[in-house]
Amino acid sequence: xxxxxxxxxxxxxxxxxxxxxxxxxxxxxxxxxxxxxxxxxxxxxxxxxxxxxxxxxxxxxxxxxxxxxxxxxxxxxxxxxxxxxxxxxxxxxxxxxxxxxxxxxxxxxxxxxxxxxxxxxxxxxxxxxxxxxxxxxxxxxxxxxxxxxxxxxxxxxxxxxxxxxxxxxxxxxxxxxxxxxxxxxxxxxxxxxxxxxxxxxxxxxxxxxxxxxxxxxxxxxxxxxxxxxxxxxxxxxxxxxxxxxxxxxxxxxxxxxxxxxxxxxxxxxxxxxxxxxxxxxxxxxxxxxxxxxxxxxxxxxxxxxxxxxxxxxxxxxxxxxxx
Numbered sequence: 001x002x003x004x005x006x007x008x009x010x011x012x013x014x015x016x017x018x019x020x021x022x023x024x025x026x027x028x029x030x031x032x033x034x035x036x037x038x039x040x041x042x043x044x045x046x047x048x049x050x051x052x053x054x055x056x057x058x059x060x061x062x063x064x065x066x067x068x069x070x071x072x073x074x075x076x077x078x079x080x081x082x083x084x085x086x087x088x089x090x091x092x093x094x095x096x097x098x099x100x101x102x103x104x105x106x107x108x109x110x111x112x113x114x115x116x117x118x119x120x121x122x123x124x125x126x127x128x129x130x131x132x133x134x135x136x137x138x139x140x141x142x143x144x145x146x147x148x149x150x151x152x153x154x155x156x157x158x159x160x161x162x163x164x165x166x167x168x169x170x171x172x173x174x175x176x177x178x179x180x181x182x183x184x185x186x187x188x189x190x191x192x193x194x195x196x197x198x199x200x201x202x203x204x205x206x207x208x209x210x211x212x213x214x215x216x217x218x219x220x221x222x223x224x225x226x227x228x229x230x231x232x233x234x235x236x237x238x239x240x241x242x243x244x245x246x247x248x249x250x251x252x253x254x255x256x257x258x259x260x261x262x263x264x265x266x267x268x269x270x271x272x273x274x275x276x277x278x279x280x281x282x283x284x285x286x287x288x289x290x291x292x293x294x295x296x297x298x299x300x301x302x303x304x305x306x307x308x309x310x311x312x313x314x315x316x317x318x319x320x321x322x323x
Contacts, residue, residue: 008162010085010145085145086262090251091190094137095178110188113137114163114264115180115249118286119220120312122294124237127224127316129217130289132282133180134275138163177276181209190253208259215261216249221315223263228320239322242294246270285311
């Protein structure tokens with residue numbers, strides 16, 4: 001429960017979970033305290049014979065993580081969420097790779113991805129799902145968590161699992177974001193070794209994206225109605241007001257070969273920069289739709305008939321009795 005995907009880890013037993021906490025917030029023993037006292041008395045750390053190269057390297061690594069914002073201090077996190085790993089995810093080629101993109105062995109380029117859709121909440125309460133959606137891909141080809149030694153280099157291994165572009169280096173983001181509706185109509189053979197049998201039966205329906213969008217609309221409507229009726233402390237829709245949210249969904253392959261959309265999270269302050277310069281028109285049309293659905297009616301206007309028309313799909317319309 002921290003920003004920009006920080007602190008997300010994978011584990012399969014209590015010992016691995018304990019190791020994660022120790023990695024984040026190691027306890028300083030008396031020897032470390034003595035080192036700090038020595039540092040105050042000694043201007044140059046390298047000039048002290050009591051410091052071994054290993055100790056210096058460990059300290060440098062800690063300082064590097066702190067400078068890069070990757071140093072996690074558990075005392076600053078108020079809650080932790082433990083949940084089952086959803087497997088197998090639907091794997092696709094990112095926009096920059098694929099059989100026709102000169103990527104060599106295309107089967108090695110299949111990656112995990114999530115869908116970002118923007119949701120408009122108006123009054124108390126109408127909910128609209130913005131049909132133009134993004135597909136955000138992981139920085140590395142997908143390998144099941146039990147297919148790699150996560151404990152050796154957790155940070156690097158997670159690049160095949162986490163699809164949050166905020167965690168990607170600048171040279172990894174190119175081609176990792178595309179338009180959902182421009183994903184291929186046919187699903188390529190999945191390569192997850194433990195699920196070949198079931199993924200081989202993935203529906204060949206070329207309208208799989210329509211199916212997923214219907215699921216996203218249904219789940220979004222249920223989530224916002226549940227929040228409005230039972231979580232008023234956290235979500236208080238008001239008349240003559242509107243809010244924009246960013247919802248993230250992941251697609252998994254079920255045992256019967258069907259696809260299922262899972263809600264990952266709801267972002268109250270979505271980062272519109274994820275679209276990049278090439279797709280910024282998507283955000284522009286979104287706000288044209290917001291003016292049409294939320295702003296114009298307040299002034300007694302019918303709303304604009306240009307950009308954004310038909311792209312905001314209404315999925316909920318209830319009266320919470322708030323005037």
